[in-house]
Amino acid sequence: MLRPPEKPNGRLALVLDFFFLAFIGYVLVLGLKRPFLWVLLYVYIDILAPQRIGYSIITTMPLSLIAFTAAFGGWVALDRKTGARFTIRQGLMLALLIYCWWTTGHADFPEEALTKWDWVWKALLFALFLPLTLTTRARIEGLALVLLLSIATIVIGTGMKTILGGGGYSNLKFFVNDNSGIYESSTLATVAIGLVPMLWWFVRHGTIFRPHWMVTAFAVALTFACFLVPIGTEARTGLLCIATLGVLMLRYTERRLMFIAGAGVLGLTALPFLPQTYYDRMATIAQPDGDESASTRVAVWEWTLDYAKSNPLGGGFDAFRGNSFTYTMPMRKVDGNTTSIEYREVTDKARAYHSSIFEMLGEQGWPGLIMWLALHLLGLWQMERLQRRWRKADTEATRWISPLAAALQMGAIVYLVGATFQGIGYQPVMLMLVGLQIGLNTYCKRIDSAREQLGRSTARRQVIANKTLGAVAA
Amino acid sequence: MAYAMMRLVLRAGLDDDPLIGDIQAQMDDSRQAMSAAGRNAARRAPAGEPAVAAGDAAPAGKTER
Numbered sequence: 001m002l003r004p005p006e007k008p009n010g011r012l013a014l015v016l017d018f019f020f021l022a023f024i025g026y027v028l029v030l031g032l033k034r035p036f037l038w039v040l041l042y043v044y045i046d047i048l049a050p051q052r053i054g055y056s057i058i059t060t061m062p063l064s065l066i067a068f069t070a071a072f073g074g075w076v077a078l079d080r081k082t083g084a085r086f087t088i089r090q091g092l093m094l095a096l097l098i099y100c101w102w103t104t105g106h107a108d109f110p111e112e113a114l115t116k117w118d119w120v121w122k123a124l125l126f127a128l129f130l131p132l133t134l135t136t137r138a139r140i141e142g143l144a145l146v147l148l149l150s151i152a153t154i155v156i157g158t159g160m161k162t163i164l165g166g167g168g169y170s171n172l173k174f175f176v177n178d179n180s181g182i183y184e185s186s187t188l189a190t191v192a193i194g195l196v197p198m199l200w201w202f203v204r205h206g207t208i209f210r211p212h213w214m215v216t217a218f219a220v221a222l223t224f225a226c227f228l229v230p231i232g233t234e235a236r237t238g239l240l241c242i243a244t245l246g247v248l249m250l251r252y253t254e255r256r257l258m259f260i261a262g263a264g265v266l267g268l269t270a271l272p273f274l275p276q277t278y279y280d281r282m283a284t285i286a287q288p289d290g291d292e293s294a295s296t297r298v299a300v301w302e303w304t305l306d307y308a309k310s311n312p313l314g315g316g317f318d319a320f321r322g323n324s325f326t327y328t329m330p331m332r333k334v335d336g337n338t339t340s341i342e343y344r345e346v347t348d349k350a351r352a353y354h355s356s357i358f359e360m361l362g363e364q365g366w367p368g369l370i371m372w373l374a375l376h377l378l379g380l381w382q383m384e385r386l387q388r389r390w391r392k393a394d395t396e397a398t399r400w401i402s403p404l405a406a407a408l409q410m411g412a413i414v415y416l417v418g419a420t421f422q423g424i425g426y427q428p429v430m431l432m433l434v435g436l437q438i439g440l441n442t443y444c445k446r447i448d449s450a451r452e453q454l455g456r457s458t459a460r461r462q463v464i465a466n467k468t469l470g471a472v473a474a
Numbered sequence: 475m476a477y478a479m480m481r482l483v484l485r486a487g488l489d490d491d492p493l494i495g496d497i498q499a500q501m502d503d504s505r506q507a508m509s510a511a512g513r514n515a516a517r518r519a520p521a522g523e524p525a526v527a528a529g530d531a532a533p534a535g536k537t538e539r
Contacts, residue, residue: 026476030483037479044475080489136491142482149475208481397493443491450497457504464508 013055020050020058028070035074039133040146042067042126046428047150047182068126075133083135085442089378089434093128096364096371097121100317103364107316116317120426127431134439137400138207143436144404145208147429148195152222154182155192159225162232182429189238190418191429192226193245197407199223205400234277237421244417248410297354297421299325304358314365321350356419372425376416379437383409386444401444408437 024041031037045051045067051058075081100120107113134140182188203219204211230238246263253259303323307315315322326347333340353359360369386405393399415430424430482488 023476027479030479034483034488036488037483040479040482082490083494136487136489137493138482138485138488138491142478142488145478146475149478153475208478208485446494447497450494450501454497454501454504457501457508461504461508 017054017056017058020054024050024063024067031070031074035070035078036133036139036142038067038070038074039130040142042071043143043146043432044150046123046126046432047147048153049181049183064122068122071133072129075129079133081132081135083442083446084132085445087131087438087442089375089382089438090128090131092371092375092378093124093431093434096368096375097124097128099364099368099371100124103314103316103368105316108319109316109321112321113317119428120317123426123428123431126428127435130432130435131438131442134436134443137397137443140404140436140439140443141206141208143432143439144198145202145206147432147436148199148202151182151191151195151429152225154188155222155225155229158188158192158232159228162228182427184422185233186235186237186418186422187424187427189230189233189235190241190415190422190424191427192229193238193241194411194414194418194433196223196226196245197248197410198404199226201400201403201407205403231274237418240421241414241418244414245410248413252406296325296327296348296351299327299348300351300353301355301358304353304362308361308365312365314361314363314368317363319362320353320359323351324349325351353423355421356423356425359423359425375434376412379412379434380409382441383412383437386441390444398447401440404440408433408440412437 024045027037027041027044031041042064045063051061051063100117104110104113104117130143134143182191199219199222202209203216206215209215227242229235230242250256250259300320300323303325304320307319307323311319324347326345328343329346330341331344333342353362356372357369360372364372383405387402387409390398390401390405393401411433415424415427415433419425419427419430486492
C-alpha cells in the first residue's frame with residue numbers, strides 16, 4: 001500500500017535532494033568521457049529510486065527517463081560496440097516482452113494490467129539491452145559493483161535499524177515508506193542474501209577496489225547487514241534463502257564439517273538476540289494453517305492451476321484479481337491460562353500469487369512460464385559451464401571468471417528459491433543479474449573464439465614456415 | 475560509489491578489453507607474418523634473425539637501400 005512519506009523539515013529535505021542530484025549530475029558529467037557510466041547511472045536510479053526517497057524538486061524529475069535516454073543514446077552514438085552480441089537468452093527476453101505486450105492487450109483487468117506493464121516492459125527492455133554494453137571485464141565488474149553498492153545502500157540502513165530495535169514484520173521502514181519493488185521486505189531479503197557470494201568475489205578478485213583489509217572489513221560488515229535483513233523484516237522467505245545459500249556454500253568449502261559446525265554455532269549464538277515475534281513468524285513455515293498469508297498461498301496456487309486449464313495463454317497482468325475462495329482457518333484465542341482454537345470460515349478475494357512460477361502461469365500462461373523458466377535454467381547451465389571451463393585458469397586475466405560464474409549461479413538459485421514463494425518474476429534487480437550472466441557468458445565466448453582463431457592462425461603460420469624452410473633448403 | 479565511478483572513468487580497460495586486445499594483436503602479428511610480404515621477409519632473413527616484411531618498421535641498422 002502506498003503511504004505518503006513522513007516529511008522531514010524543509011532544510012533536511014533540500015539537503016537530501018541536493019545530495020542525490022549532485023551525485024546524478026556528477027555521473028552524468030563523468031559519462032561524457034565514458035558513456036558506459038550512464039548505463040550504471042540507470043542501474044543506480046532504477047534500484048534505489050532517489051526520486052521516491054527525496055522530498056522536493058527531485059520527486060518531480062523524470063530521472064529514470066533521463067538516465068535511460070543517456071545510457072541508450074550514449075551506446076548508440078558513442079560506443080564502439082565491439083563484441084556486442086545478441087544471444088539466445090536475450091531472444092527469450094524479447095519474446096517474453098512481446099508476449100507480455102500481447103497478453104496486456106487481452107487482459108482480464110485491463111487497467112491494472114496496464115499499470116504493471118508500465119514498469120515490466122522497461123525492466124525487460126533494459127535487461128536485454130544491458131549485455132550489449134558489457135564488452136569488457138571492467139564493465140562487467142563495474143556493473144556488478146554498482147548493483148552491489150546500490151543494494152548495500154538499502155541493506156546497511158535496514159541492518160542499522162534492525163540493531164537499533166526498529167524491526168518487525170511490515171513495521172521496518174526502509175528509505176521509502178512503500179512496500180513495493182525492491183523495498184518489499186521479502187524481496188529485499190532475497191536480493192540481499194543472493195548478492196552475498198558476489199560481495200565475497202570482490203574481496204578476492206576485485207580490481208576497482210583491489211583486495212585490501214578495508215575491502216574485507218566492509219564485506220564482513222555488509223554480509224552481517226545482509227543477514228540482518230531477513231531478521232529485521234521477519235521475512236520467512238529470507239530464512240529459506242539463508243538456508244539455501246548455506247547448502248550451496250558447501251560445494252565450495254573444503255572443510256565441510258567445520259563449515260556446518262561453524263554455521264550451527266553462529267546460529268545458536270544468534271538465537272538469544274532474536275525477538276519473540278521472529279520465532280512466532282518463523283513457526284508458521286512449519287504450520288502454515290495458522291497464518292492467513294501462508295495458508296492462502298496453497299489455495300491461490302490451486303486456483304491458478306485451474307485458471308490455466310481454462311486460460312492456457314494467460315490472463316494478463318494482475319489476473320489474480322479474479323480469484324475468490326473460502327477456506328477454514330484455525331484462530332487461536334488466549335483467555336488467561338487457557339488457549340482455545342476456533343475454526344472459522346475465511347473468504348479471500350484478489351489474493352496475490354505469492355509465487356513467481358504461478359504469477360507467470362496465471363498472467364502469461366504456459367508459453368510465458370516456459371520462456372521464464374528457460375531464461376533462468378539456461379542461465380544456471382551457462383554459469384555451471386563457465387565455472388568448469390575456467391576453473392583451472394592460471395593467469396590474473398582469467399582467474400576471476402570461474403568464481404564470478406559461481407557467485408552469479410548461487411545468486412540465481414537463491415533468487416529462484418525466493419521467487420517460489422513471492423511474485424517477483426519481473427523483479428528488475430534479478431533481470432539485471434540475468435543481464436550480467438549473459439554479459440559474462442558472451443565475454444568468455446569472445447575470449448575462446450579469439451584464442452581459437454589465434455591457435456588456427458599460429459598452426460597455419462607454422463606450416464607455411466616449414467614449407468618456406470623446405471623450399472630454401474632445396 | 476562516487477569514488478568507484480571515478481576509478482572506472484580513469485581505467486584504461488573500460489572500453490577496450492586488454493586480454494582480448496592482446497589476443498587480437500597476436501593474431502594481427504600472425505596474419506602479417508603469413509602475408510606474401512611476411513613470407514618473403516622470412517625467406518630473406520638469415521637463420522636466427524627475425525623476418526622483416528615490406529612496410530614494417532625495420533630494426534635499427536638493418537635497413538637495406
